Amino acid sequence: MDPLSQGVLGASLSQSLSRKQHIVVAGILGLLAGMSPDLDVLIRSHDDPLLFLEFHRQFTHSLFFIPIGSLVCAWVLHPLIAKKRGLSFQQSWLYCTLGYSTHALLDSCTSYGTQLLWPFTNERYAWSTVSVIDPIYTLPILILVVLATFKRKTWLARLAFLWAVMYPTIGMIQRDRAVAAGWQLASERQHTQIKLEAKPSFANILLWKVVYETNDRYYVDAVRVGSTVKTYPGQSVPKLDVNRDFPWLDPNSQQAIDIERFRWFSNGYVAQDPDDKTRVIDVRYSIIPNQVKSLWSIKLSPSADMKSHVEYHTHRDSSPESREEFFGMLFD
Structure with a gap:
């Protein structure tokens, strides 16, 4: 806080x-x-x-x-x-x-x-x-x-x-309503969920980000829980597979260790950045709640030596278009 x-x-x-x-x-x-x-x-x-x-x-x-x-x-x-x-x-x-x-x-x-x-x-x-x-x-x-x-x-x-x-x-009541809406969305898509979470979006408990995991992907959606519940279907991204996504990475390197540290911090919700294949993102957080654009990530380098750490980056999308989209969902 x-x-x-x-x-x-x-x-x-x-x-x-x-x-x-x-x-x-x-x-x-x-x-x-x-x-x-x-x-x-x-x-x-x-x-x-x-x-x-x-x-x-x-x-x-x-x-x-x-x-x-x-x-x-x-x-x-x-x-x-x-x-x-x-x-x-x-x-x-x-x-x-x-x-x-x-x-x-x-x-x-x-x-x-x-x-x-x-x-x-x-x-x-x-x-x-x-x-x-x-x-x-x-x-x-x-x-x-x-x-x-x-x-x-x-x-x-x-x-x-x-x-x-x-x-x-x-907020707990609102969270549970958002979770229920998330389960409903997943059921309509005929997805078998491993886990699902709902998180309040920025500065309110009206608009929520719902993230759920299947066997191979993460799905993110926005749910507005006011007097009625409204969903904004969003994006999905493949779950991180280090061997597939970073075939050049030595499993004994510091960068490989750092991926697992970042995975622990992110409660397992990690994926390769669709916009930058050298980054690993925390899927749980984004400015627009039904998007995969993460607020923070780690960046790997194929040329790094065995002892080099990853880089840590934060991302802030404050463009007028993003603000308009966010407030459009928030105020329906």
């Missing part, structure tokens, strides 16, 4: 359980602690472009790391912010813990994947009930937290936290 959403959610919970005289500092501690797990984005390597994919939403986002992460936040923030305002270290740690604890659970509501139970498993939990950026989710929380801060009213913060819980719950 974006940093603003993480911060105001953390602030709403810490303010909800604070005393009236502490509501301002509790909000600040919850805000900063709520954003802090994303400092793991600093774990990067110039030589290994996929390293950040392995560490982002890993140990700092584990439920088992909450006591440690919040304690570090308290050690840093208590002398800087809370001590001079009369809070004990224990109170600072409590507010930091409340803020920190919201982060991983909110991230798990997106479709990116969060390692909630690391180090016991590296499974990436993704409930896909809210988009990574969604102003309809964030703005009410932000407004209520600001009002709670200036008016010193904890009930406003509690209302903000209530909205923060209700919206993903609505």
